[in-house]
Amino acid sequence: MIKKAIPELSIDAQMLEKRIFKLKHNEIVEYKELSKLIGRNVQKEARGYLVTARKRIENNFEGWALGTIPNVGVKRMTDESAIGIATEARMKTTRALKKARKRVVRGVSDYEELSPDKQREYNTELTHTGIMISISNPKAVKKIEAILDNSLVESPVPTAKCLEAIKKAIG
Numbered sequence: 001m002i003k004k005a006i007p008e009l010s011i012d013a014q015m016l017e018k019r020i021f022k023l024k025h026n027e028i029v030e031y032k033e034l035s036k037l038i039g040r041n042v043q044k045e046a047r048g049y050l051v052t053a054r055k056r057i058e059n060n061f062e063g064w065a066l067g068t069i070p071n072v073g074v075k076r077m078t079d080e081s082a083i084g085i086a087t088e089a090r091m092k093t094t095r096a097l098k099k100a101r102k103r104v105v106r107g108v109s110d111y112e113e114l115s116p117d118k119q120r121e122y123n124t125e126l127t128h129t130g131i132m133i134s135i136s137n138p139k140a141v142k143k144i145e146a147i148l149d150n151s152l153v154e155s156p157v158p159t160a161k162c163l164e165a166i167k168k169a170i171g
Contacts, residue, residue: 016053023076143169
């Protein structure tokens with residue numbers, strides 16, 4: 001069965017969005033309150049409505065980053081804490097890359113039996129994941145930060161300069 005998109009926003013998602021939108025920086029709204037508001041558990045059967053409300057706020061309004069406190073509620077992040085979103089995502093991605101790389105290496109039992117195209121793909125993927133893992137480790141991040149330190153204060157850094165810093169950091 002194919003799921004169809006619902007063209008209009010549900011009343012439940014609208015109610016959750018209005019409540020969450022009232023949050024001030026660093027303020028938390030508990031899941032209990034949100035569940036009571038719509039009469040259903042936002043951590044279980046009504047989770048989709050909460051996800052929709054959060055996405056709509058974050059995608060449509062500047063200065064809005066929402067986090068979660070496990071089993072407690074939704075928190076509006078401060079500008080400073082919002083920066084941690086990228087750090088957390090980088091760390092999570094690095095862990096996923098390490099696992100995937102290990103699975104690929106263990107999954108190929110006879111490299112010589114692979115076609116030349118598959119060998120090239122294998123080597124490309126391992127090289128690519130290795131580079132991403134290398135530039136994401138905490139020591140490399142600190143080195144990159146130190147190299148780019150003065151530039152970062154002034155404005156976003158051009159890609160070429162970032163790649164140069166990465167080369168210095170891991171080279």
